Amino acid sequence: MPRVVISGYHGFKNNGDEAMLYAMLKALDQRIQGLEVVVLSKNPVETQDFFGVRAVPRHDLRTIIGEIRGADLLISGGGGLLQDVTGPNSILYYLGIVSLAKMMKKPVFFYGQGIGPIETLLGRTMMRLVANRVDVITVRDRESSDELCNLGVVRPLVEVTADPALGLDTAEIDPGPGIAILNGAGIPTGDGLVGVSVRGWKGQSAYKTVIARTCDDLIGKGRNVVFLPMHYPEDVAASKEIAAMMKNSPFIVERQLNFKDMLSLMKQTSLIVGMRLHFLIFGSLLNIPMVGISYDPKVDRFLRLADMPSGGTVENLDYQEFSACIEMVSASTGELKERLARKVALLRQEALRGADLVEKMLKG
Numbered sequence: 001m002p003r004v005v006i007s008g009y010h011g012f013k014n015n016g017d018e019a020m021l022y023a024m025l026k027a028l029d030q031r032i033q034g035l036e037v038v039v040l041s042k043n044p045v046e047t048q049d050f051f052g053v054r055a056v057p058r059h060d061l062r063t064i065i066g067e068i069r070g071a072d073l074l075i076s077g078g079g080g081l082l083q084d085v086t087g088p089n090s091i092l093y094y095l096g097i098v099s100l101a102k103m104m105k106k107p108v109f110f111y112g113q114g115i116g117p118i119e120t121l122l123g124r125t126m127m128r129l130v131a132n133r134v135d136v137i138t139v140r141d142r143e144s145s146d147e148l149c150n151l152g153v154v155r156p157l158v159e160v161t162a163d164p165a166l167g168l169d170t171a172e173i174d175p176g177p178g179i180a181i182l183n184g185a186g187i188p189t190g191d192g193l194v195g196v197s198v199r200g201w202k203g204q205s206a207y208k209t210v211i212a213r214t215c216d217d218l219i220g221k222g223r224n225v226v227f228l229p230m231h232y233p234e235d236v237a238a239s240k241e242i243a244a245m246m247k248n249s250p251f252i253v254e255r256q257l258n259f260k261d262m263l264s265l266m267k268q269t270s271l272i273v274g275m276r277l278h279f280l281i282f283g284s285l286l287n288i289p290m291v292g293i294s295y296d297p298k299v300d301r302f303l304r305l306a307d308m309p310s311g312g313t314v315e316n317l318d319y320q321e322f323s324a325c326i327e328m329v330s331a332s333t334g335e336l337k338e339r340l341a342r343k344v345a346l347l348r349q350e351a352l353r354g355a356d357l358v359e360k361m362l363k364g
Contacts, residue, residue: 001034002362004073007097009081011042011058014231016278018050019259020078020164024111025051027167027355032362038067040097050258065100073362074101078112078140078164078354080277080298082131084123091123095130102133109361110137111354112164114298115144118151128152136361138354140164141301159357163302165281166344167351168263173286178264182226187251189268192223195283196250197230197274200238201295207317208238211273211293212245214323219248228265230276232256271330273311277302284308284344289329289336293317306343308336 006024009017021039028035037054041047044055056063068074074097081094101108110131118124131137131153139145140163148158182189198211215225227239227250239252257265263282266272272283272290277298283290284306292303295314303310309329311322329336 001036002032002073003036003038003071004028004075004358004362005064005067005071005101006037006039006075007058007094008040008077009079010039011044011047011055012231013256015257015259015262016165016230016276016281017079019168019263019278019282020112021051022259023164023167023351024075024078024355025053026169027164027352028358031355031359038071040064040067064097065104068097068101068106069104071106073358074098074106074108075111075358076108076113076134077110077138078114080114080296082113082115082127083117084120085117085296088120088123091118091126095126098130098134102130107135107361108133109358110134110139111358112138112140112161112351113144114140114163114301115151116147117297118147124151136357138357141298141305143297143301159353160350161354161357162305162347162350163277163281164351164354165278166285166347167355168285170263170285173260173263173267175264175267177261178266178268181253181255181257181261181265182268185251185253187226187253188224190224191270193269194218194223194225195266195269195272195274195279195288196225196227196239197235197272197276197279198227198238198242198293199231199235199275199295200241201275201314204314207293207314208242209245210317210319210322212242213319214273214326215242215250216246216248217323218326219246219250223271225250226269227252228262228279229253229257230262230279235276270333271326273326275299275314280306280308284340284347287337287341287344289333289340291322291325291329293322305347307339 229235
């Protein structure tokens with residue numbers, strides 16, 4: 001039986017990364033009979049229970065070496081693992097795992113990676129040295145491919161696919177849990193529900209004031225606003241901070257939601273406004289018109305792929321422009337839903353192509 005080890009940001013209660021892992025596992029299982037998977041996780045017990053695969057501690061070096069030695073392939077991804085804007089640890093850890101695999105002469109597959117920003121000399125040097133030894137590289141957008149080229153990664157040929165989470169099958173989404181969560185929290189359902197996803201970013205606060213003011217406007221026009229935490233509990237704290245700035249009262253889901261519950265709940269919204277990349281990706285899968293707020297190039301990249309509008313950046317979020325963007329989206333929902341459906345159908349095909357390439361690689 002073929003055996004793979006998956007290295008990613010797993011076991012951290014981040015819905016985006018867990019959704020990517022689920023979509024990858026599902027796509028691989030449908031293509032490769034008898035595939036055995038081991039996931040490197042911060043919380044192996046939780047990962048095993050939820051996904052039904054073996055998981056081991058992501059910082060237990062001896063165990064990791066043993067798992068990679070017994071594997072046919074290391075998969076690194078998906079998502080924005082290879083960046084250093086949040087500090088040097090991320091890129092050094094993930095490239096370290098890749099280096100271990102190459103030292104043991106194991107093939108490595110980059111699965112739907114989002115590359116950059118990589119700003120430090122150490123990070124850029126490590127990327128050039130390590131990524132040039134990877135066997136297959138797939139990235140989730142054209143800009144990531146360009147970034148690899150700029151870093152001096154000249155082999156192997158880079159394939160542009162899509163974010164693995166775009167391979168999720170929306171037919172599996174049961175609206176029941178989402179409705180139950182909303183009802184249990186006393187949150188009205190219906191066409192007027194606006195989902196909002198926020199996060200803290202580098203100590204900045206001006207953007208929070210703009211979001212608070214705009215959410216007040218939405219409530220003043222008869223909409224219900226609910227803040228949804230993609231990364232628990234950090235996003236709950238950011239949501240409460242913005243709610244405290246508001247004159248009107250929004251709703252906040254304060255409990256931890258897994259990605260399935262989040263998708264189920266989002267199914268009840270008619271508009272989303274968000275910072276988190278996978279909140280926007282979830283919205284696109286559900287064909288919900290959206291306005292993004294960019295804190296990182298990956299958000300801009302996805303909005304361009306989905307042909308959806310950006311309300312501005314965290315650094316320069318302007319109330320007038322942001323409000324006008326939300327008004328435009330609210331007035332154009334039919335057209336935007338048609339456009340989004342066409343784009344997502346194509347992106348889903350690209351997301352699933354990553355699993356096709358893994359299958360081809362394992363069958364050699």
